[in-house]
Amino acid sequence: MLDALRSPSRRLGSLTALAAAVIGLLVLSGAASPSGPEDAPGTGRVLVLGFDGADWRTTERMMDAGELPNLSRLREMGSAGPLVSTDPAESAAGWAAINTGANPVKNGVPSFIHRKVYDGSFVGAGLAHIRQEDGASGLESGGSGGIVSGLFSVLGGVPSAAVAAAAFLIGLLVFRFVLRAGVGLAALLSAALGAGAYFAAEAPGAGAALDRVPGVVENEVKLDGFWIEAARGGAPSVALQAPMALGRPGVQGARTLFGLGVPDVRQSMNGDWFLYTTDTLAAGRPPRGKVAKGSGTGTTFRVDFETPDGGGDRAIETFVYGPLDYVALAEAQAEYDDIIALQNDRERFQKLGFQESQELNKRRKKLEKTLREMGEDPSGSGAGAKLHLHRTSAPLRIVEKAAGETYEVTLGGTVQTLSAGAWSDFFPVRFELSPTVEISAITRLRVVDTDPFELYVDTLQFDPKHPTPWQPTSEPASFSPQLVDLVGARFETLGWGCMTNQVKDKMVDPRYFLEDVEFTMAYRRKLMEKMLAEDDWRVLYSVFSATDRVQHMMYADHDEGHPLHDPERANSTVTFFGEETRLADAIPAIYRQMDAIVGDALAALRDGDTLMLCADHGFTSYRRGMNVNNWLVEEGYQVLRDDLSSTSQGGGLGAVDWSKTRAYALGLGMVYLNLEGREPEGIVAPSDADALMAEICERFLAARDEGQVVVTSAIVVKDVYQGGEEWGSLEYPCSDVMLGFAEYYRASWTSVDGSVALSKGDDGKVILGPTYEDNDNPWSGDHASNDRRLVSGIFFSSEKVAAEDGEFSVLDIAPTVLDRLGIAAPAHFDRAPLQIQ
Numbered sequence: 001m002l003d004a005l006r007s008p009s010r011r012l013g014s015l016t017a018l019a020a021a022v023i024g025l026l027v028l029s030g031a032a033s034p035s036g037p038e039d040a041p042g043t044g045r046v047l048v049l050g051f052d053g054a055d056w057r058t059t060e061r062m063m064d065a066g067e068l069p070n071l072s073r074l075r076e077m078g079s080a081g082p083l084v085s086t087d088p089a090e091s092a093a094g095w096a097a098i099n100t101g102a103n104p105v106k107n108g109v110p111s112f113i114h115r116k117v118y119d120g121s122f123v124g125a126g127l128a129h130i131r132q133e134d135g136a137s138g139l140e141s142g143g144s145g146g147i148v149s150g151l152f153s154v155l156g157g158v159p160s161a162a163v164a165a166a167a168f169l170i171g172l173l174v175f176r177f178v179l180r181a182g183v184g185l186a187a188l189l190s191a192a193l194g195a196g197a198y199f200a201a202e203a204p205g206a207g208a209a210l211d212r213v214p215g216v217v218e219n220e221v222k223l224d225g226f227w228i229e230a231a232r233g234g235a236p237s238v239a240l241q242a243p244m245a246l247g248r249p250g251v252q253g254a255r256t257l258f259g260l261g262v263p264d265v266r267q268s269m270n271g272d273w274f275l276y277t278t279d280t281l282a283a284g285r286p287p288r289g290k291v292a293k294g295s296g297t298g299t300t301f302r303v304d305f306e307t308p309d310g311g312g313d314r315a316i317e318t319f320v321y322g323p324l325d326y327v328a329l330a331e332a333q334a335e336y337d338d339i340i341a342l343q344n345d346r347e348r349f350q351k352l353g354f355q356e357s358q359e360l361n362k363r364r365k366k367l368e369k370t371l372r373e374m375g376e377d378p379s380g381s382g383a384g385a386k387l388h389l390h391r392t393s394a395p396l397r398i399v400e401k402a403a404g405e406t407y408e409v410t411l412g413g414t415v416q417t418l419s420a421g422a423w424s425d426f427f428p429v430r431f432e433l434s435p436t437v438e439i440s441a442i443t444r445l446r447v448v449d450t451d452p453f454e455l456y457v458d459t460l461q462f463d464p465k466h467p468t469p470w471q472p473t474s475e476p477a478s479f480s481p482q483l484v485d486l487v488g489a490r491f492e493t494l495g496w497g498c499m500t501n502q503v504k505d506k507m508v509d510p511r512y513f514l515e516d517v518e519f520t521m522a523y524r525r526k527l528m529e530k531m532l533a534e535d536d537w538r539v540l541y542s543v544f545s546a547t548d549r550v551q552h553m554m555y556a557d558h559d560e561g562h563p564l565h566d567p568e569r570a571n572s573t574v575t576f577f578g579e580e581t582r583l584a585d586a587i588p589a590i591y592r593q594m595d596a597i598v599g600d601a602l603a604a605l606r607d608g609d610t611l612m613l614c615a616d617h618g619f620t621s622y623r624r625g626m627n628v629n630n631w632l633v634e635e636g637y638q639v640l641r642d643d644l645s646s647t648s649q650g651g652g653l654g655a656v657d658w659s660k661t662r663a664y665a666l667g668l669g670m671v672y673l674n675l676e677g678r679e680p681e682g683i684v685a686p687s688d689a690d691a692l693m694a695e696i697c698e699r700f701l702a703a704r705d706e707g708q709v710v711v712t713s714a715i716v717v718k719d720v721y722q723g724g725e726e727w728g729s730l731e732y733p734c735s736d737v738m739l740g741f742a743e744y745y746r747a748s749w750t751s752v753d754g755s756v757a758l759s760k761g762d763d764g765k766v767i768l769g770p771t772y773e774d775n776d777n778p779w780s781g782d783h784a785s786n787d788r789r790l791v792s793g794i795f796f797s798s799e800k801v802a803a804e805d806g807e808f809s810v811l812d813i814a815p816t817v818l819d820r821l822g823i824a825a826p827a828h829f830d831r832a833p834l835q836i837q
Contacts, residue, residue, distance in 0.1 A: 037232060037233060037234040037252075037253075038234050039234045039235075040230070040233050040234040040235040040538065040821045040822055040823050041821075041822040042608070042821065042822055043538075043608060044538075044608030044609055044610065044820065044821075045537070045538045045539070045540070045606070045608070045609045045610070046230075046538065046539050046540075046609070046610045046612070046817050046820050046821060047532075047539075047540045047542075047601055047604070047605070047609065047610070047611045047612070048226075048539070048540070048541045048542075048611075048612050048613075048614065048813065048817060049528075049542055049543075049544070049597065049598065049601055049611070049612070049613050049614075050095070050098065050243075050541070050542070050543035050544065050613075050614050050615065050616070051543075051544050051547045051594050051613065051614075051615050051793075051794065052091060052095075052243075052543065052544065052545040052546075052547055052548035052549075052615065052616055053091075053545075053547050053548030053549075053551055053552075053615060053616070053617060053618065053619050053783065053793070054547045054591070054594060054613075054615035054618070054793055054794045055551070055615075055618030055619040055620075055791065055792075055793065055794070056081070056082035056083065056615075056618055056792045056793060056794050056795075057082075057618065057792075058587070058588075058591060058618075058619070059071065059591065059794050062588060062591055062592075063075065067588065067591075067592060067595075068591065068592065068594075068595040069595065069599075070595045070596070070598040070599035070602060071594075071595050071598055071613075071796065073602065074598060074602065074611070074613070074796050074798060075796065077798060078611075078796065078797045078798040078799050078800055078801070079795075079796070079797045079799065079800050079801045079802075079837075080794070080795065080796045080797075081795055081808050082618075082789070082792030082793070082794075082795065082808065083614055083615060083792055083793040083794060083795035083808045083809065083810060083812075084788055084789055084792050084807055084808065084809050084810065085097075085616060085617040085618075085788045085791070085792065085793060085810055086103070086104060086788065086810060087721045087734070087738050087740070087788050088111055088667075088668055088669060088670070088734065088738060088784055088785055088788070089616075089617040089618070089783050089784065089785075089786060089787075089788040089791050090111060090112055090616075090617060090668065090783065090784040091112075091243065091260060091548065091616050091617065092109050092111060092112045092128065092129035092244060092260070093109055093110055093111050093129075093734070094615075094616025094617050094793070094810055095243035095244045095260060095543075095616045096108070096109035096129075096219075096221050096244045097810040097811055098614055098616060098810045098811075098813045098814070099221070099223075099225035099226060099242070099243070099244060099245065099814065100221065100223040100224070100225060100226070100814060100828070101226065101811055101812075101813070101814030101815050101825075101826075101828070101829040101830060101831070102223055102811070102828045102829065102830055103811065103830055104734055106222070106223065106828055106830070107221050107222055107223050108220050108221055108222035108223075109128065109129050109219070109220050109221050109244060110128055110734035110735075111128045111129070111667055111668070111670070111734055112127065112128060112129050112667075112668075112784075113125050113126070113127065113128055113666065113667035113668065113670075113752065114126060114128035114667060114670070114734060114735075115666060115667075115670070115672050115735070117679070117680060120680060122653075122680060123653060123664070123672075123679055123680065123754075124652055124653060124666075124753070124754060125652070125666045125667060125752065125753045125754050127269075128220065129219060129220055129244065129261065130217055130218065130219055130220060130246075130261055130269065131217075131218055131220055132215040132216065132217050132267070133215075133216060133218075134212045134213065134214050134215075134216065165194065167190075167193045167194045168190045168191060168193065168194030169190075171186075171189060171190035171193040171194065172186055172187065172190040175189050175190055211330075212330070213326055213470045213471075214324075214326070214329065215267045215375075216470050216471055217246065217247075217261065217262070217263045217267065217269070217471065218246055218247025218261075219244045219245065219246045219247050219248070219261040221244050221245070221247075221248065223828055224248060224251075225239065225242060225245055225248070225256075225541075225814075226539075226541075226813065226814035226817045226818060227239045227242070227254055227256070227539045227541050227817075228248065228250070228251055228254050228256075229814070229818060229823065229826060230254075230538070230539045230817060230818060230821055230823060231251050231252065231253035231254035231539075232251050232253075232254075233818065233821065233823030233824070234253070234823070235253070235538040235539055235821045235823060236253045236254075236536060236537050236538055236539070237253065237254045237255070237537055237538065237539035237540070237541070238254075238255050238256075238531055238534075238537045238539070238540050238541070239254075239255070239256045239257065239540075239541040239542075239543075240257050240259075240524070240527050240528060240531065240540075240541065240542040240543065241257055241258075241259035241260075241524060241527075241542070241543045241544070241545070242256050242257065242258060242259050242541060242543060243259040243260030243261065243495070243543055243616075244259075244260055244261055245258055245259070245261070245475075246258045246261040246262055246495070247261075248475070249475075250475040250476055254475070255474070255475070255476070255479045256474060256475045256479070257473065257474045257479060257480060257483060257527075258472075258473055258474060258475070258493075258495065259495055259543055259545070260495040260496065260545070261495045262462070262471075262473055262493055262494060262495035263471070263494070263495070264441075264459045264460050264461055264462070264494055265322055265323045265431070265439050265441045265460045265461065265462055265468075266321075266322065266323055266324075266391075266460060267323070267324075268297060268459075269495070269496065270295060270297050270496050270500075270501050271297060271458075271459030271461070271494045271496060271501070272297050272298070272299070272459060272460070273297060273298050273299075273456070273457065273458055273459050273499070273501075273502060274289075274298070274299050274300075274301065274320070274321075274456070274457040275298065275299070275300045275301070275448070275454060275455070275456055275457075275507065276300075276301050276303050276316070276318060276396070276398075276454070276455045276457065277300060277301070277302060277303065277452055277453065277454045277455075278302075278303060278304055278305060278316075278452045278453045278454075279302070279452040279454070280452070282300055282302040283300075283302065284299070284300055284301060284302055285301065285302050285303075286301045286303070286318050286319060286321075286388070287319065287321060287388040287389055287391070287393075288388060288389070289301045289302075289388060292505045292507055293505065294501070294504055294505040294506075295501040295504055295505055297501045297502075297505075298501070298502060298505055298507050299388065300507075301318065303316045303318050304316065305398075305400060305453070313399045313400055313401060313408075314399070314400045315397060315398060315399045315400070316396075316397070316398040316453075317395070317396075317397055318395075318396050318397075318398075319393040319394065319395055319396055320393060320394050320395075320396045320411060320429065320443075320457060320460070321388040321391040321392075321393050322391055322392045322393060322394065322429070322431035322439065322441060322460055323391065323392055323431055323433075323439055324374055324375070324390060324391055324392070325390055325391060325392050325433065326433055327433050327434050327437075328390060329371075329374050329390070332367055332370050332371055332374070333371065335363075335367060336364065336367040336368070336371060339360060339363060339364045339367070340364070342360070343360070343364070370390065373389045373390055374389075374390045392431035392432060392433060392439070393431070394411060394412050394429045394430070394431060395410075395411075396409070396410070396411050396457075397409070397410040397411075398410075398453075398455060400453075401417070404450050404451075404453075405419065406418065406419050407419075407447055407455075409424065409445060409455075411427045411429060411443075411445070412427050412428055412429035412430060414427050414428060416445075418445065418446075418447045419447065420447045420448075420449065420450050421446075421447065421448075422446070422447065423444055423445070423446050423515065423519070424444050424445040424446070425444070426442045426443070426444055426489075426490045427442065427443055427444070427445065428440065428441070428442055428463060428465075428490070429441045429442065429443060429460065439462075439468050440462070440463035440465070440466035440468065441460040441461060441462065441463055442460075442461050442462075442463045442464075442490050442492075442493075443457060443458050443459065443460050443461065444458045445457055445458065446458075446512065448512075456508070456512070458499075458516075459494055461492055461493045461494045462493045463490065463493075464480035464481065464483065464484050464490055464491060464493050465480070465481050465484045465490055466481070467480055467481065473493040480493070483527060483530075486527075486530050486531075487523070487526050487527060487530055489523070491523045491524075491527065492520060492523065496545075497520045497545050497546075497549070498513065498516055498517050498520055498545065498546065498549040499512065499513045499516045500513070500549050500552055500553055500779070503553045503778050503779075504553070504777060504778050504779045506778060510553060510554065510557075510574075510583065510778075511574040511583075513553060514550070514554075514574050514576050514586060515574075517546045517549060517550055517590070518576060518577055520545070520546060521544060521546040521590075521593060524542070524544055524546075525544075525597055525600070527542070528540075528542040528597070528600065528601075529600055532600065532601070532604040533604075538821065539817060539821070544594070544597065546590055546593070547590050547591065547594055547615075548619075550586055550587055550589075550590040551587055551590075551619045551781040552779055552780070552781050552782065553778060553779065553780065553781070554583065554586040554587055554780070554781070555587070555619075555621045555622065555780040555781030556778065556780035556781075557569060557570040557582075557583040557584045557586065558570075558584055558585075558586070558587045558621075558781075559621040559623075559780070559781075561621070561623065561710060561711075561744075562621055562623055562710070562775075562780055563623060563710050563774040563775060563776060564775075564776060564778070564780055569583060570582065570583050570584035571583075571584060574586075576589055577589065577593055587781075598613065598796075605798065609798070610797070610798055610799060610820045611796075611797070611798040612795075612796065612797050612798070612813065612816065612817075613794055613795065613796035613797075614793065614794070614795055614810070614813050615793025615794045615795075616793060616810065617783045617784075617788070617791050617792075617793050618783060618790075618791035618792050618793050618794075619781055619782070619783050619791060620743055620744060620781065620782070620783065620786055620790065620791055621744055621780065621781055622744065622745075622746045622775050622779070622780055622781055622782040623710045623711055623744040623745075623774065623775055624705065624708065624710060624711055624744055624745050624746075624772055624773070624774060624775060625745070625746055625747065625748030625749065625750075625751075625772070625773050625774075625775050626703075626705075626716055626741070626745060626746075626747060626748055626751070626771060626772055627748045627750050627751055627756065627757045627769065627770065627771050627772070627773065628665035628669070628671065628739070628747050628748070628751045629653075629664060629665050629750075629751060629754065629755065629756040630756055630757050630768060630769060630770070630771040631700075631703065631771050632663055632664065632665060632671070633756065633768055634768070634771060635699055637661070637662045637663040637696065638656060638661045638662070638663060638664055638756075639656075639657045639660035639661050640655045640656065640657060640756065640768070641655055641656070641657045642657070644758065644766040645766060646766065647758040647759060647760060647766060647769075649758070649766070650750075650755050650756040650757060650758040650769075651753065651755045652753045652754050652755055653666070653753075653754035653755070654755075655756050655758065656756075658674060658679075658680075658681035658683075659681065659683065660683075661674050661683070662674055662683065662684050662692065663684075663692070663696060663737075664754065665747070665751055665754065666751065666752065666753060666754035667735070667747070667751075667752060668746070668747045668751075668752065668784040668785040669735075669738060669739035669740070669741060669746075669747045669751075669784070669785030670734060670735035670737075670738060670739075671696060671735055671736060671737040671738070671739065672735055672736050672737075673689055673692060673693065673736050675689060675736075689736070693722050693723070693736055693737055694722065696737055697720040697722055697737055700716075700717045700720055700737075700739060701717055701719075701720060703716045703717055704716065705745075705772045708772065708774075710744070710774060711743075711744045711745070713742065713743070715742050716741065716742055716745050716772075717739050717740065717741055717742060717745075718740050718741060718742040718743075718786075718787040718790060719740035719787045719789075720737060720738065720739055720740060721737070721738040721740065722736070722737055722738075723735060723736045723737065723738070739785055740785075740786065740787030740788060740789075740790070741785050741786045741787065742786075742787065742790070743786075743790060745786070746775070746782050746784065746785050746786065747784075747785045748773060748775075749777065750773075756768070756769070757769030757770060757771075757773075793810075795808040795812075797816075797834070799836050800836065800837040801816070801834035801835060801836055801837060802834065802835055802837055803831075803834055804831065804832050804835075808834075809831060811829075811830045811831045812831055812833070812834050814829060815829045815831060815832060815833040816833040816834045818833070819833035819834075820833075
């Protein structure tokens with residue numbers, strides 16, 4: 001070895017190899033963990049495919065018509081039937097139950113929305129499936145980008161002392177044998193290098209003023225998914241787009257790509273999106289723009305083409321607005337806190353002069369305004385505007401070429417040429433928070449129109465190739481970059497995939513939505529295909545959401561009885577998965593794509609393997625909505641304040657007179673009692689609760705929607721579920737009474753946040769609005785709040801199996817997977833595994 005070091009070229013090569021070996025050993029030592037569990041018995045694998053919203057009735061009808069050959073084959077070789085969902089039958093609760101084998105009370109996810117008591121004083125709607133809290137930035141190892149990220153992305157997880165030792169050893173070799181320094185000097189310089197490496201590894205964010213990040217998102221689920229339990233039992237597992245898994249700790253042998261629950265880089269759950277237009281009627285210049293009504297996720301920016309002074313192609317110079325500037329937010333919050341502390345310190349404050357105290361007050365007010373604009377609220381009043389101020393940004397340049405036939409678009413240092421109607425490839429975009437900390441995002445663009453010019457910028461999603469430490473898209477964080485390498489391309493990471501809100505807000509043509517659906521389903525299929533070819537797993541769980549998204553947005557075209565059905569539009573066509581497809585047939589088309597994916601899985605099965613298909617819920621057309629709080633008012637269970645002067649006062653339970661109200665509703669079909677000791681102004685005695693719930697249930701079942709023309713039956717509620725009956729406690733986290741709506745009905749949009757629909761009478765006074773309304777929203781299909789047996793999802797198994805009570809349930813999947821692997825079931829499972837017949 002010393003002989004080799006005496007030759008400069010050989011010396012450098014040997015030192016490079018030695019350095020690489022040292023770093024490799026350190027990485028292995030940092031990644032090392034206690035020996036894993038013994039391998040699970042047997043060699044058979046379990047493949048679980050999840051199809052969000054895949055409806056049993058639709059699937060069975062299409063199989064019987066010969067349209068789904070692979071599903072028909074699977075039904076013949078094994079078992080198939082309706083899979084009964086949770087109550088309510090929605091994705092958050094349904095997937096959490098499938099994953100954990102436990103009911104919502106145990107797993108912690110009762111719905112997307114639930115009752116929340118704010119500050120102990122008032123009741124409102126809150127998100128039940130996720131939490132957003134200040135979280136550690138995860139920059140203990142040098143940040144997510146910038147100068148130091150390269151080294152520490154390699155040495156991530158290695159102890160700081162080990163990093164220092166490596167630096168010392170490499171330095172000693174270089175200084176002593178390459179640079180020919182004396183032993184003492186080489187040791188001294190190497191020690192300095194090692195010390196510097198140690199402190200760099202220990203420094204949060206390598207100098208970035210960012211220890212905590214506000215609004216880090218995690219799912220509320222309290223229990224591990226079946227693939228985690230499988231890995232814990234010795235069966236290596238992979239989960240792709242696993243819903244309701246974000247934030248759960250990993251275990252050795254499990255790799256998870258998170259699905260439903262992952263936000264965008266702006267911390268929006270449904271994904272913010274943007275339209276840049278030269279339309280002279282458009283309002284809102286950057287950075288404020290104009291936020292779309294409805295979901296509030298879209299912003300339109302008015303921009304202009306300008307010709308350079310020296311001549312040349314016309315160009316638009318603007319910005320794309322990314323995550324909040326967390327460093328600036330932390331600095332503003334710290335300064336605000338210091339000012340408040342000073343003003344509350346009577347002795348110190350009185351020592352200030354009049355001018356100083358006035359300047360301090362002005363500064364405090366300015367900081368309050370800044371913090372509100374950033375979405376923070378120093379006063380605790382709940383204020384906070386959805387603005388694009390104080391956000392990091394990336395320059396966007398659009399150059400008109402060939403008289404408007406093409407456009408050269410530059411974003412994040414990447415240049416692509418787009419023509420009207422064509423989607424771009426992914427643009428990687430980096431948003432800098434400090435010289436050493438940045439967030440990596442990806443987005444796609446589409447030139448929607450040329451006169452006036454309109455450019456659509458899709459959601460800024462976390463880049464799977466460069467994970468963000470505080471909001472990873474996989475567990476371990478290294479899994480998503482490995483998947484990028486496996487498929488050879490980046491992919492979407494937003495938990496709520498596809499452009500549903502864009503269509504819901506009537507800002508995007510449904511044809512663009514279907515193009516996006518095809519893109520999303522194609523890459524998820526490719527991920528599954530690549531993983532099927534691997535040999536390093538015994539459990540593979542792959543979830544597809546396109547079936548759900550298409551049915552939400554396309555039922556108005558598919559269902560001739562829907563209030564929004566337009567025969568001309570329904571018969572118009574779009575190229576969908578390579579075929580000219582009527583909009584009316586988009587729903588059957590997506591089921592055929594599901595069938596094709598099942599064919600891929602069937603082809604990959606080996607002897608001893610088990611294939612199961614599941615869905616979190618089914619679907620129906622959403623034609624009519626019930627304003628549930630209006631019904632409660634009509635029936636005498638809820639009383640409105642007598643001082644209402646505006647119809648806008650009906651929002652968010654704001655119109656309720658709590659001193660006289662016995663029940664209220666929010667979410668999707670959830671009814672709560674105004675219970676003493678639970679609600680801030682509760683009046684219902686606990687001893688009266690059971691009888692009152694039973695009475696409310698009986699009255700809902702008798703409700704009739706007479707006189708309407710879009711539903712053939714006047715029956716509104718098919719079934720009801722009383723919390724005490726279902727789960728044995730009034731503390732059932734979903735609701736005290738859960739409505740199971742009949743075909744074509746749902747809790748109205750007004751009901752979701754607890755609002756009551758108000759109108760103006762002939763005398764101008766505020767009166768109660770209608771209890772039932774047609775659904776005039778493009779979100780035209782649904783399942784949430786429908787009776788769970790009406791909107792059952794699909795269940796298929798390659799084995800002939802039977803359930804303990806003769807009914808397949810979302811709670812059956814987890815115990816059956818572990819049973820097939822020979823792994824003991826955890827105590828929290830609610831049902832026994834399906835038995836082979």
